[in-house]
Amino acid sequence: MIFNKEIECLDVEALAQLQSERLCRLVDDFNQKSPVYRQKLQDAGVASGDIRTIKDIRKLPFTIKEDLRDNYPFGIFSAPMKDVREIHVSSGTTGNPTVVGYTQEDIDLWADVIARSLCCAGAMPGDMIQIAYGYGLFTGGLGLHYGSLRLGLTVIPCSSGQTKRQLKIMQDFKPRILACTPSYALYMAEAAREAGMDPRETSLQIGIFGAEPWSVAMRREIEKSWGISAIDIYGLSEIIGPGVACECGHKDGLHIYSDVFYPEVIDPVTHKPVDPGQRGELVITSLTKIGMPLLRYRTRDIVTINHETCACGRTSPRISKVLGRTDDMIVVRGINVFPTQIEEVLLKIEGTQPHYQIIVSREKGLDVLEVLVELQESFFSDEVKRLQEFEVRVAKEIEAVLSIGVKVRLVEPKTIERSEGKAKRIIDKRSL
Amino acid sequence: MKITQISVFLENKEGRLHDAVKTLSDKGINIRTLTIAESKDFGVLRIIVDRPEEAKEALVAHGFVARITEIVAVEVDDRPGGLARLLQVLQEHRINIEYMYAFTEKRADKGIMVFRFDDADAAIAALKSHSIGVVGQKDVVNL
Structure with a gap:
């Protein structure tokens, strides 16, 4: 109607x-x-x-x-x-x-x-x-x-x-x-x-x-x-x-x-x-x-x-x-990064819900982008190498979208802050 | 003849191993043996306990990611060459070992090692064909 x-x-x-x-x-x-x-x-x-x-x-x-x-x-x-x-x-x-x-x-x-x-x-x-x-x-x-x-x-x-x-x-x-x-x-x-x-x-x-x-x-x-x-x-x-x-x-x-x-x-x-x-x-x-x-x-x-x-x-x-x-857009090494781009990648990979956080920091003058992803049982393995492969795969897919290197780190479930209002997706630790 | 292992994801943070172990002790669950595989940021705790289903449930209820993996416990002669002979059998049968660790207890003159194989059934068949003892869940728990 x-x-x-x-x-x-x-x-x-x-x-x-x-x-x-x-x-x-x-x-x-x-x-x-x-x-x-x-x-x-x-x-x-x-x-x-x-x-x-x-x-x-x-x-x-x-x-x-x-x-x-x-x-x-x-x-x-x-x-x-x-x-x-x-x-x-x-x-x-x-x-x-x-x-x-x-x-x-x-x-x-x-x-x-x-x-x-x-x-x-x-x-x-x-x-x-x-x-x-x-x-x-x-x-x-x-x-x-x-x-x-x-x-x-x-x-x-x-x-x-x-x-x-x-x-x-x-x-x-x-x-x-x-x-x-x-x-x-x-x-x-x-x-x-x-x-x-x-x-x-x-x-x-x-x-x-x-x-x-x-x-x-x-x-x-x-x-x-x-x-x-x-x-x-x-x-x-x-x-x-x-x-x-x-x-x-x-x-x-x-x-x-x-x-x-x-x-x-x-x-x-x-x-x-x-x-x-x-x-x-x-x-x-x-x-x-x-x-x-x-x-x-x-x-x-x-x-x-x-x-x-x-x-x-x-x-x-x-x-x-x-x-x-x-204004929410973060510029990392001169490239515009939107949280939604990373979200798309995570969801494309089977079994991943969008519980993630992006941490931007600066090491020795260089911007470093780290993405924390909460682990889920569906992609947990008893073999460390499989978990590392998963991290690498997510990192590569994000890199393909953003054209900048990222580090992906698996974290335990429910350790990324949940909000009942707006989600806090980016932590920018750089003192710009 | 496979036995049950619980694998638990642990972030590399102070106190997480204690939290996991405490969760089990609060339920009166006894750990028979364990090992930790680690990377820079996280570890995977692998444990064999007397009540695996309950253990997994308790860990998940406490917010851990845990899963049950089937592994094989094998008797190894406690003398020089005991492990070498075992590994040779596996090699001959082209069976791949993902990882392995040991029980601290012994049965008579034999040690017990646990193996995570890429193909557990093929491994068990190969070991049996060479009369190498594979230990069942009950025996492991009652060591």
């Missing part, structure tokens, strides 16, 4: 017309309501009348995370505080956290795009959903909650953590849909097996996973563990939270709701648009938000974009899964 067929299947030219109108109105609104953006537009030399169609968006200045932090807490809001109904905060590693504000219109928009996403994933009104994203300042829990209500689902607002209780609720209430981070989905499956439960025997049919990058191979692992269809949902709190884009059943890219979140994919260094299919940084303009619309926000997520109409009939462009982060 397509939640908003009129918009989601809108003819491409009509869609561009709608985007153009919305962009013009957004720029006018910025000039009237946002001192921060008025200044930014002035600095960029953009005069009223310069922006006529969506293609003119390239004349407009970017917004970066620092713009939000510099105007902490509410300085970047376009709406007066009395109209802001809800505030969310994402933690930062340095300095001020990132604060986002929603008016009632924005919350309605959020519910709408999540409802579109749930339908993309295969949800139907009347289904039961277990939401195991954190509720609170994090956008995951409440975003899924509003959208589920909009679509007409029965919501179990579990929030994250308390895994045993989640599993009991799942067994007793029999939800059809689970929403959480992909690493928590794997963690739950493992906890289920430990508790003597077979995750494949549960009532779950659909999983909606997001808030952290995950590979196609990790999808297979989750789908196999739970016996479900695992759908990738994308979002970031600066734009709205989850619900910016979501896969449909074809799983051939994530439909980005470009009538409201206009995407560009650019080279992060030259700022020029990359060709469809090429990796670049995703930049999003929230065309219709009232509380805190952003102009050309640099997401730092690396994706590719596909403008062809999907087999499902939706006309919006599709972005790939997040292939890395411009």
Whole structure:
């Protein structure tokens, strides 16, 4: 089912017309309501009348995370505080956290795009959903909650953590849909097996996973563990939270709701648009938000974009899964390394679950990459040479992908830190 | 005539061998003999115990990766040339030894060595054809 067929299947030219109108109105609104953006537009030399169609968006200045932090807490809001109904905060590693504000219109928009996403994933009104994203300042829990209500689902607002209780609720209430981070989905499956439960025997049919990058191979692992269809949902709190884009059943890219979140994919260094299919940084303009619309926000997520109409009939462009982060990406001996590349290799080798950690250090001025892999009974041998062969094989396959040498070290199970939220995959010990 | 060995993966970290052995002693499991094969970062502990199934279960419950391997225990004459004769038989039959180690106890004038062969059944047949004693699980446990 397509939640908003009129918009989601809108003819491409009509869609561009709608985007153009919305962009013009957004720029006018910025000039009237946002001192921060008025200044930014002035600095960029953009005069009223310069922006006529969506293609003119390239004349407009970017917004970066620092713009939000510099105007902490509410300085970047376009709406007066009395109209802001809800505030969310994402933690930062340095300095001020990132604060986002929603008016009632924005919350309605959020519910709408999540409802579109749930339908993309295969949800139907009347289904039961277990939401195991954190509720609170994090956008995951409440975003899924509003959208589920909009679509007409029965919501179990579990929030994250308390895994045993989640599993009991799942067994007793029999939800059809689970929403959480992909690493928590794997963690739950493992906890289920430990508790003597077979995750494949549960009532779950659909999983909606997001808030952290995950590979196609990790999808297979989750789908196999739970016996479900695992759908990738994308979002970031600066734009709205989850619900910016979501896969449909074809799983051939994530439909980005470009009538409201206009995407560009650019080279992060030259700022020029990359060709469809090429990796670049995703930049999003929230065309219709009232509380805190952003102009050309640099997401730092690396994706590719596909403008062809999907087999499902939706006309919006599709972005790939997040292939890395411009800032999480580690540069080892001059080569860009994304954790997902290593994850793909590990999963390709039979019997390996993605419990791994990448340690980067520097020995005598040279970067050294070490990958810790948790041993599993399926590839344990009483012969040391077989274990060493396994290490060498994994190292060679990683080297084939990255073109740099790595050392692979087997470690005992459960010794790599598991998180109930985002997985910590990289430890960079270099003092750069 | 094969006997059961438990192989346990041990990271090269302080106290892991003790943890493994303590797990067995807490269950009242007796170790008959053991050996450790090591690489730079990890070791594989190989043990022969009186109650192997229980031992494996206890180790896995404590988070170890452990598996059961079938090996062959062979009587070796405790005199010069005893082992040489045994190895010659194996060589003649082109049987490959992955690794071997010994029991500390003796049976009369014979020592007992355990072998991990690439083909245990062929090894047993070869040894028997030369009247070399192969020791069963019960005998090993009751040494």
